[in-house]
Amino acid sequence: MPRRRLLVTSALPYANGPIHLGHLVEYLQTDIWVRFQKLRGHECRYMCADDTHGTAIMIRARQENRSEAELIAQTQAEHIQDFDDFGIEFDNYGSTNDAENRVLCESMWQSIRAAGLVVEKDIEQLYDTETGTFLADRFVRGTCPKCQSPDQPGDNCSSCGQTYTPAELIDPVSTLSGAQPEVRTAGHLFIELEQLHAFLEQWTQTGTSLQPEIANYLQGHFLSEPLRDWDISRPAPYFGFEIPDFPGNYWYVWFDAPIGYLASTQQWCDQHNRAFDDWWRSPDCEIHHFIGKDITYFHTLFWPGMLRTAGYSLPTKIHIHGFLTVNGQKMSKSKGTFVKARTYLNHLQPGYLRYFYASKLSSKVDDIDLALDEFIAKVNTDLVGKFVNLASRSAKFVSHSGLSASYPEDGGLFAAAATAGDAIAEAYEACDTSRAMRLIMGLADRANPYVEENKPWELRQDPDRAAELQDVCTVALNLFRQLAIYLAPVLPDLAAQAGVLLHDSITHWDQAQRPLLGTPVAKFRHMLQRVAEKDVQAMVEESKTEEIPANSEGGTDNAATWDDGGEALAAEPLAAECSWDDFMQVDLRVARIVEAEHVAEARKLLKLKLSLGGGHTRQVFAGIKAAYEPEQLVGRLVVCVANLAPRQMKFGLSEGMVVASGPGGSEVYLLSPDAGAVPGQRVH
RNA sequence: GGUCCGGUAGCUCAGUUGGUUAGAGCAGGGGACUCAUAAUCCCUUGGUCGGGGGUUCGAGUCCCUCCCGGACUACCA
Numbered sequence: 001m002p003r004r005r006l007l008v009t010s011a012l013p014y015a016n017g018p019i020h021l022g023h024l025v026e027y028l029q030t031d032i033w034v035r036f037q038k039l040r041g042h043e044c045r046y047m048c049a050d051d052t053h054g055t056a057i058m059i060r061a062r063q064e065n066r067s068e069a070e071l072i073a074q075t076q077a078e079h080i081q082d083f084d085d086f087g088i089e090f091d092n093y094g095s096t097n098d099a100e101n102r103v104l105c106e107s108m109w110q111s112i113r114a115a116g117l118v119v120e121k122d123i124e125q126l127y128d129t130e131t132g133t134f135l136a137d138r139f140v141r142g143t144c145p146k147c148q149s150p151d152q153p154g155d156n157c158s159s160c161g162q163t164y165t166p167a168e169l170i171d172p173v174s175t176l177s178g179a180q181p182e183v184r185t186a187g188h189l190f191i192e193l194e195q196l197h198a199f200l201e202q203w204t205q206t207g208t209s210l211q212p213e214i215a216n217y218l219q220g221h222f223l224s225e226p227l228r229d230w231d232i233s234r235p236a237p238y239f240g241f242e243i244p245d246f247p248g249n250y251w252y253v254w255f256d257a258p259i260g261y262l263a264s265t266q267q268w269c270d271q272h273n274r275a276f277d278d279w280w281r282s283p284d285c286e287i288h289h290f291i292g293k294d295i296t297y298f299h300t301l302f303w304p305g306m307l308r309t310a311g312y313s314l315p316t317k318i319h320i321h322g323f324l325t326v327n328g329q330k331m332s333k334s335k336g337t338f339v340k341a342r343t344y345l346n347h348l349q350p351g352y353l354r355y356f357y358a359s360k361l362s363s364k365v366d367d368i369d370l371a372l373d374e375f376i377a378k379v380n381t382d383l384v385g386k387f388v389n390l391a392s393r394s395a396k397f398v399s400h401s402g403l404s405a406s407y408p409e410d411g412g413l414f415a416a417a418a419t420a421g422d423a424i425a426e427a428y429e430a431c432d433t434s435r436a437m438r439l440i441m442g443l444a445d446r447a448n449p450y451v452e453e454n455k456p457w458e459l460r461q462d463p464d465r466a467a468e469l470q471d472v473c474t475v476a477l478n479l480f481r482q483l484a485i486y487l488a489p490v491l492p493d494l495a496a497q498a499g500v501l502l503h504d505s506i507t508h509w510d511q512a513q514r515p516l517l518g519t520p521v522a523k524f525r526h527m528l529q530r531v532a533e534k535d536v537q538a539m540v541e542e543s544k545t546e547e548i549p550a551n552s553e554g555g556t557d558n559a560a561t562w563d564d565g566g567e568a569l570a571a572e573p574l575a576a577e578c579s580w581d582d583f584m585q586v587d588l589r590v591a592r593i594v595e596a597e598h599v600a601e602a603r604k605l606l607k608l609k610l611s612l613g614g615g616h617t618r619q620v621f622a623g624i625k626a627a628y629e630p631e632q633l634v635g636r637l638v639v640c641v642a643n644l645a646p647r648q649m650k651f652g653l654s655e656g657m658v659v660a661s662g663p664g665g666s667e668v669y670l671l672s673p674d675a676g677a678v679p680g681q682r683v684h
Numbered sequence: 685g686g687u688c689c690g691g692u693a694g695c696u697c698a699g700u701u702g703g704u705u706a707g708a709g710c711a712g713g714g715g716a717c718u719c720a721u722a723a724u725c726c727c728u729u730g731g732u733c734g735g736g737g738g739u740u741c742g743a744g745u746c747c748c749u750c751c752c753g754g755a756c757u758a759c760c761a
Contacts, residue, residue, distance in 0.1 A: 055760090125760095135760095136760045137760055138760075166760095213688055213689065214688095216688065217687075217688065217756075217757095220687050220688080220757095221756085221757070221758065222758070228759060228761085230761070231759095231761085252760080252761095293755080293756080295761090296756095297758065298761065301761085302761075322755075359696095360696090364689080365688090365689080365755080365756095366689070366690080366754085366755080367755070369696095371695090374695075374696065374710085377695095377711085378696085378709090378710080380721090380723090381709080381710070381723095382709085384721060384723070385720095385721085385723055385724075386724090388720095388721080388723095389720060389721080389723055389724070390720095391720095392719085392720045392721070392723080393719045393720040393723080393724075394719075396719080434697085435698085438697085438698075438709085441709075442709090445708090445709080448724060448725075449724085449725060451719080451724080451725090452717080452724065452725045452726090453725085455717090455719085456719060457717090457718070457719040457720090458719090460719085524720095526721065527721095528721085530721055530723090
């Protein structure tokens with residue numbers, strides 16, 4: 001088999017939120033594929049990076065009163081730790097804000113300019129004068145111009161379905177500041193993608209780079225009519241790279257994000273003294289992108305167009321996967337099924353999820369479902385009951401003697417499993433890991449009866465049959481080792497443990513072709529604990545109490561989903577209608593927490609000092625001890641009831657109330673005003 | 685509405701270019717074993733392959749039609 005050179009990427013996670021189980025579908029699928037290629041002896045490099053630019057990052061950094069650089073550095077460190085703990089091995093993990101990316105963006109830009117693809121057009125956009133920013137559609141809400149429904153998103157009405165531009169909204173409001181935005185005109189640069197129409201038609205429809213349903217989708221939705229110009233610039237302020245020949249304007253995040261694939265490769269090449277062009281300008285190198293179906297459009301139209309224009313290699317294959325559902329539904333915070341990578345790791349081992357995803361994923365774009373009870377049953381049955389059990393039930397009988405010197409008669413089991421290696425490899429190669437797992441477990445199903453029939457536990461009773469015992473265990477352990485090799489891309493930790501047990505590390509797929517003989521056998525230790533239902537439940541419970549970033553959209557990563565249940569409303573039905581005057585009797589004010597401390601004797605209370613600005617302060621006792629640490633409160637803005645009658649409490653006078661939602665205990669959520677609010681402002 | 689994907693045993697799914705009595709794993713029932721993480725092994729109950737038409741000597745597999753479920757439906761792309 002000729003040695004292939006492969007460059008593999010996963011989509012870049014947006015640096016505005018933590019990695020969750022939905023993200024991991026992609027990174028685990030890719031990691032498994034990469035590990036498979038490496039195990040086959042190919043040179044395969046896995047590149048990724050954080051996607052760091054765009055309005056959402058800028059806004060969040062402002063809200064948190066820190067620089068974008070600080071925010072994205074912290075997020076990147078968290079992402080890398082999460083990936084690392086899941087056994088996802090990148091060859092390089094960069095950032096789209098790295099210097100290499102700027103250089104490559106500029107060079108890409110020059111090529112696109114030189115090709116005559118760029119035009120400037122004026123567009124009208126809503127502008128928030130308070131925050132000094134142009135507003136993307138999702139930052140505007142207002143009344144639908146068609147059906148008059150209030151408080152609708154900036155692009156279409158959730159009530160009547162009408163689509164419109166934010167400027168058409170009646171009484172538009174900026175969600176950043178609450179201000180009424182004004183319409184302003186600004187020049188934007190556009191890429192005339194239509195000039196590449198013929199190329200894209202040919203590339204998407206006749207090549208082998210796309211799954212057939214994706215090619216159909218593109219033909220039906222985009223290629224059947226002229227391609228629209230792509231708005232590629234954003235006026236300041238914007239967090240990104242400034243466009244060199246268009247000062248005051250920045251590349252839209254979706255321009256520089258995929259170039260991050262190149263930049264990450266560049267970093268790796270620099271560190272390893274390798275030639276960049278061997279990867280991105282060589283017909284000998286395969287380029288494989290793994291992405292989710294939500295970002296199909298960018299990767300199958302714009303990205304090939306950019307690459308071709310700048311003279312880079314085109315993707316060999318774009319592997320597109322579906323979304324994750326949990327228990328058959330979208331991930332839901334209230335159900336505790338919106339699980340962060342870190343939360344999972346707090347309760348469960350990564351191998352469980354790696355195997356479960358592998359057993360579900362195929363080369364199709366279908367969504368996959370993580371049914372938690374199926375997850376428990378499948379992992380325990382397949383991995384512990386069938387696979388690990390083979391070693392667990394035979395290793396200790398040969399810990400003193402080691403494996404036999406020649407391979408015993410086994411009824412053709414080893415040879416059959418060796419032959420099956422090709423079919424398993426084909427399945428991995430095609431990203432059909434569910435098929436691969438099925439084939440592997442079929443082998444395990446034939447291995448256990450062998451042990452059953454040969455009864456090593458009886459053989460060991462008879463010293464005269466020691467050789468027989470050794471032979472039976474040699475077969476069982478070699479069958480186990482074959483499975484460990486075939487599973488190594490999915491379960492690298494178990495493969496390593498198998499290597500330790502048999503004193504022969506697993507480094508190549510072809511090791512499954514020849515039995516291992518004559519090596520010592522180490523003392524057997526449990527390789528994988530069974531999944532306990534209580535741990536899964538604990539993970540779900542913890543997920544219910546966690547904060548989820550309110551807006552994880554805005555970058556190139558739109559994988560977040562939500563599904564708001566009706567439990568909260570049902571638990572506390574709406575109160576009777578009140579008049580405007582009634583409402584205005586309650587004086588809600590923005591306040592800043594300037595001091596926060598524990599009250600030694602109090603079980604539920606924290607003592608807060610609120611500032612209303614201008615030196616006006618209030619002492620408030622709030623029942624939020626179980627939900628917040630004093631340190632995390634100091635400095636943040638909250639909303640307080642400023643005209644509530646003071647109340648004498650056991651520990652002192654409470655001069656107001658901080659508003660929060662939630663059932664109580666550790667589930668209390670303080671309300672925060674958006675950036676721009678200042679202490680003392682009244683809430684209307 | 686349009687496009688795409690799917691509808692096979694209680695559950696998750698396999699079923700290659702149409703070919704003998706439709707399969708696996710799990711779950712359920714019965715038994716065995718005790719080396720192994722209440723693991724394993726043997727036997728076993730479950731299906732008019734969404735409905736209806738058609739092509740064919742023969743269809744889960746091809747064609748038509750209807751029903752059901754899901755995804756997508758860009759234009760901040």
